[in-house]
Amino acid sequence: MRLAKRCVACDGDRLGHVPAVLMPFVADRIFGWRPAEISPEWGLRDIPAGMACSICKTTMCEDCGMLFLDMRFDDEEMAALYADYRGEAYTRERDRFEPGYAARNAIMLEGSAYIGQIEAILEPYLGAKPRVLDWGGDTGVNTPFRSRAMQHDVYDISNRPMVEGARSVDLDTVKASVYDLIVFSHVLEHVPYPRESLREIANAMRQETILYVEVPHEEVVRLSENPAQRLDRKRHWHEHINFFTPSALDAVCEDVGLSIIEHQSFPIAAAGKNSHVFSILARRSTRAAVA
Numbered sequence: 001m002r003l004a005k006r007c008v009a010c011d012g013d014r015l016g017h018v019p020a021v022l023m024p025f026v027a028d029r030i031f032g033w034r035p036a037e038i039s040p041e042w043g044l045r046d047i048p049a050g051m052a053c054s055i056c057k058t059t060m061c062e063d064c065g066m067l068f069l070d071m072r073f074d075d076e077e078m079a080a081l082y083a084d085y086r087g088e089a090y091t092r093e094r095d096r097f098e099p100g101y102a103a104r105n106a107i108m109l110e111g112s113a114y115i116g117q118i119e120a121i122l123e124p125y126l127g128a129k130p131r132v133l134d135w136g137g138d139t140g141v142n143t144p145f146r147s148r149a150m151q152h153d154v155y156d157i158s159n160r161p162m163v164e165g166a167r168s169v170d171l172d173t174v175k176a177s178v179y180d181l182i183v184f185s186h187v188l189e190h191v192p193y194p195r196e197s198l199r200e201i202a203n204a205m206r207q208e209t210i211l212y213v214e215v216p217h218e219e220v221v222r223l224s225e226n227p228a229q230r231l232d233r234k235r236h237w238h239e240h241i242n243f244f245t246p247s248a249l250d251a252v253c254e255d256v257g258l259s260i261i262e263h264q265s266f267p268i269a270a271a272g273k274n275s276h277v278f279s280i281l282a283r284r285s286t287r288a289a290v291a
């Protein structure tokens with residue numbers, strides 16, 4: 001695990017931070033750190049008795065407004081966090097730490113109810129039977145246009161069985177294929193190095209490929225106009241380690257050689273509550289993506 005010293009979106013170095021808690025489920029799964037009660041029996045002279053949880057920092061970039069966890073997990077730690085993600089044992093264990101999680105997860109697994117909204121945004125840019133790649137698309141259940149796509153490919157490390165009509169592909173196949181649409185939805189908020197993740201996709205795009213990126217428009221970002229307030233209000237971290245602002249996502253796109261065609265921010269009904277997402281449509285800019 002490394003600690004971010006620069007903004008993970010725009011690479012700026014003007015960062016503010018406040019102390020926060022790495023949620024016990026995440027801390028236990030990755031590091032085996034569980035909350036502990038410090039009692040007088042511990043015999044600590046200079047530390048008061050009380051609950052100790054895993055401390056971390058909420059970091060905010062003063063240039064692009066990106067809000068993020070300072071900890072950047074390595075491959076092994078990411079594998080530990082995402083093993084059996086939302087599977088039976090994972091859900092049971094998480095529900096122990098966070099009562100109510102299992103019920104919320106069941107709603108999430110039903111599939112997304114707003115695919116129609118996304119298809120309406122993308123429709124003007126695509127033909128009748130697009131060739132679609134869902135990057136990080138799990139089983140392919142939420143891929144836009146999956147009922148009418150000429151080709152429905154999914155690149156995902158989870159190795160779960162695909163929905164009917166979808167084909168699981170590896171990175172070499174992705175690079176050798178031509179897609180009209182690449183979907184990269186609800187992945188970027190999880191990854192330790194968003195610029196590198198998006199660069200890999202930009203490099204796999206052709207001139208004609210449309211990229212659709214969607215991330216949560218988190219309430220603390222959306223509703224806190226004042227940056228200091230935004231920092232103060234974010235005191236815990238789950239597996240969403242990056243809270244993007246629109247300008248933070250713009251900065252990442254620009255860095256990897258993508259031109260944004262459209263921005264969208266819209267409410268969705270997910271997990272039984274009203275959430276917001278924001279998304280962009282992009283093409284490769286004439287400037288080639290930096291390798």
Ligand SMILES: [Zn+2]
Nearest residue numbers: 007010061064
């Ligand atoms: Zn930044």
